[in-house]
Amino acid sequence: MDIQRIASLSRLQLTEDEETMMAAQLPEILAYVGKLQEVDTSNVDVKAYLTTATNVLRVDEAFLVDDAHRKMLIDAFPEKTGDALKVPGVFE
Amino acid sequence: MVRFTLAKEIRDRILSGAVSAVDVTQAVLDDIHARDENLGAFLETFDIEALAAAKAIDDMRERGEELPLLAGVPVAIKDNMLCEGHIASAGAKILGEHRSAYTATAVQKLRDAGAIVIGRTNMDDAAMGSSTETSAWQKTYNPWNTEKIPGGSSGGSAVAVSAGFVPLALGSDTGGSIRQPAAMCGVVGVKPSYGRVSRYGLIALSSSLDQIGVFAHTVDDARLVLSVIEGRDDNDATSVDLLEPPTPYNLPPTTFANLRIGIPKEYFIDGIDPDVRARVEEAIDVMKKNGATIVDVSLPLTPYALPTYYIIQPAEASSNLGRYDGIRYGTRGDGGLNESYFDARGKGFGAEVKRRILLGTFILSAGYYDAYYKKALAVRTAIRKEFDDVFEQVDVIVSPTSPCVAWNMGEKFNDPIAMYLADIFTVSANIAGIAGVSVPCGFAHDLPVGLQFLAGAMHDEKALAAAAAYQAVTDWHTVTPST
Structure with a gap:
């Protein structure tokens, strides 16, 4: 398992110590979960969901938030210019 | 000795005017x-707001208005449930530094029913852990023995x-995160069926597994x-x-007559602690003597539940x-856009969360998806x-909640598989x-042991009724820690 590649796919910075630790532990965990290959599931009709709910729909409509809630969302921005969210540059 | 008062008693005393909600x-x-300085249960208490909510209950009473079901009852909430402004x-x-812009449905419903939200409680980092040790903020200590x-x-x-601070608390349970700590701390923990309690406003860990539930001293509470x-x-x-009307809260005491209890040999x-096993077997005897029918059942796939969990859970968590990413909320990373993702996530998550994000990303990556994720979905089905x-043969299944009692601080911290195995009976x-x-069923090594009742999907009332019947003939839940 290529830890650096997986960390890159995960957008996750690892310290050197973490990388060493993960390189040792993740294969052990994968070996443990690999036990599942012992189970014959050829006759299982796989279901991804546990409830009987199907096609839960709602009307797709925009609604306005009040000023107090709007302010809360804007206040949560880590960086902003006025009321606009400031994001780091994409091209540098 | 810790003293506690049941939620029902607090409510009744407020209703009768014996105490005011503000005083409580x-x-x-x-x-x-x-x-709490020595226990670390709470990350924050909502003093001003809680007292204002209590005052509102007292005002309602003074005006002669009918008081709601949980009027004045203090409740704690887990730190992954949104509560507007907090x-x-x-x-x-x-x-x-993330402040919620809205309130979780479960928390709002409690408030609407008159409950007083006292504060938010400590938890493992993004709910990943079985000991609360991975919290970014503080350690939490077991009231029965603070070295545990x-x-x-x-x-x-x-x-x-x-510890007797509050009679009720909300938690969330993705693989045992309510039942296992309930067992280790000697209280009742309920994980409802999937879909039974709204998760709107619960910070998602693993969407097909997460469920909000309750801690209390009694099943009735x-x-x-x-x-x-x-x-x-x-x-x-x-x-x-x-499927049925909501969980009744005012039922007469349940009996074991006509109750079929399945004991799965798996x-x-x-690997189970012999003393834990002995307590659970004694509990089964108690139920048998009180008229329950004990049936041996088999769930052969049980050994595969934990491996299934550690595929589905990391896969969903890595996605959730x-x-x-520190862009719209949370803590922003340094550098350009892509760099800032790595930095924010690298600094913002602890080792266990990183371990599961990596595992989940690997499992869902091209070439491995079928072998791991799809296989796990098949085993899950x-x-x-x-x-x-x-559940065609029995009403409930009874088992230990955890294979062991609370362990020493730090003991399993660097051994992920040993930590994961603590959840083997709950996942x-x-x-x-x-x-x-999970309900308390005695002590092993001077620490509480939990007894687990399982019932079929959306038949929660069966597990609750059986657990309440057990509490009606035992008094383990009345024994309290000395801290």
């Missing part, structure tokens, strides 16, 4: 400020109830909360209509946690079927979406 709330806050960090550094872990991930909520929070919510598409394996078949309920209840 103030006493709870004073107690937390005096004693920080909800899910125990994670990346959300350390409280269990996790909802360790703070378990301790808040066990837990029922009081469940009757308020359960039911379909338009804001959570995975919440479902109840839950009484060699993708949104924490087979496990659910196995439970459905057993199946999440994998299958069924109901699970």
Whole structure:
């Protein structure tokens, strides 16, 4: 398992110590979960969901938030210019 | 000796005017400020707001208005439930300054029913952990022995109830995160069936496994909360209509007559602490003597539940946690856009969260998806079927909640598989979406042991009734820690 590649796919910075630790532990965990290959599931009709709910729909409509809630969302921005969210540059 | 008062008693005393809601709330806050320093259950108390809510209850009473079901009853909430205007960090550094812009449905329903939200409780980092040790903020100590872990991930909520601070607390259970700490702290923990309680406003860990539930001293008190929070919510598409009327909170005492209890042999394996096993077997004897029919059942796929969990859970978590990038909220990383993702997530998550994000990303990556994720979904479907078949023969299944009692702080911290094994008897309920209840059933090594009742999906009342019947003939839940 290529830890650096997986960390890159995960957008996750690892310290050197973490990388060493993960390189040792993740294969052990994968070996443990690999036990599942012992189970014959050829006759299982796989279901991804546990409830009987199907096609839960709602009307797709925009609604306005009040000023107090709007302010809360804007206040949560880590960086902003006025009321606009400031994001780091994409091209540098 | 810790003293506790049941939610029902508090409510009745407020209803009758024997005490005011403000006095109750103030006493709870004073107690937390005096004693919690040594236990670390709470990350924050909402003093001003809690006292104002209590005052509103007292005002209602004064005006002669009818008081709601949980009028003046103090409740703690886990740090992964949104409460407008308050920080909800899910125990994670990346959300350390995140203030909620809205309130979770379960929390709002409690407030609407008159409950006083006292504060938020400590938990493992993004709810990943079985000991509350991975919290970015503080350690939480087991009230029975402060050298021991409280269990996790909802360790703070378990301790808040066990230590007698509050009669009720909300937690969330993805693989045992309510039942396991409830067992280790000697309180009742209820994980409702999947879909029974709305998760709107719960910070998602693993969407097909997460469920909000309750900590209490008695099953009756837990029922009081469940009757308020359960039911379909338009804001959570995975919440479902109840098959039966809501959980009744005022039932006469349940009996064991006509109750068929299944004992699965796969839950009484060699790895289990012999003293824990002995307590559970004694509990089964108690139920048998009181008229329950004990039936040996088999759930052969049980050994595969934990491996299934550690595929589905990291896969879903790696996806759910993708949104924490420090762009719109949370803590921003340094550098350009792409660099800032790496930096924010690298600094904002602890080792256990990183371990599972990496594992989940690997499992879902091209070439491995079928071998791991799809296989796990197939085994999951087979496990659910196995439970459905057993629940044709019995009303409830009884097992230990955890194979061991609370362990020493730090003991399993660097051994992930040893830590994961603590959840071996609880994950199946999440994998299958069924109901699970843990109640105290005695002590091993001077620490509490939990007895687990499982019932079929959306038949929560069966597990609750059986657990209540057990509490009616035992008094383990009345024994309290000395801290």
